[in-house]
Amino acid sequence: MKHAFVKILGVVIAAALFSSCNNEAVKTETSSFSLDSVKAQIAASNKVFGASFATGDSVAFANCYTSDGCIYNANMPKVCGTAGIRSFLSIGYNSGLRNVVLTTEEVMGGKEAVIETGKYEVFIADNVSVEKGKFVVVWKEENGRWKMFRDIWNSDAPPPPPAPAK
Secondary structure, X not given: OHHHHHHHHHHHHHHHHHHHHHHHHHHHHHHOOOHHHHHHHHHHHHHHHHHHHHHOOHHHHHOOEEEEEEEEOOOOOOEEHHHHHHHHHHHHHHOOOOEEEEEEEEEEEOOOOEEEEEEEEEEEHHHXXXXXXXXXXXXXXXXXXXXXXXXXXXXXXXXXXXXXXX
16 A cells, blocks of 8 residues: 555656756746747837838838738728738729838737737838728738738728719
8 A cells, every 4th residue: 555655656746846847847838938029029020111112112012021911901802812912002002002101000919929009100102191091910920020911901991972873
């Protein structure tokens, strides 16, 4: 009986040690994530995003997104992937859009994904504002950099009136 007690005690101690080792590994993995660091990366990426938008640099613009990133703009199908995102910027730039100003309001999340919410304003030539609205971006880490994975926005302008009945 004493021998059985020692075996059970040994199993309990081994389980406790094993469990504490696993918890330590989780703590170490979790502690490597820094939301402040991600916020700084998002701010830097948003500057590149704005500068590339202003110059029509579709390569730099698309590099702000993950390789499987998607844009969800109102009144059009979603646009995914590097080629689609490059084309999206080219179309906008060729239509006369010249600047976008992003204002981050919230950043939250963890190691798997971070959510950014905020406001935007779009301008044409001579710094004329043509649209204001809000956005939500899901950020994911790709090759050591946080990039936009899902990007959705919509205008604060009221919808146009319905077409007259025929």
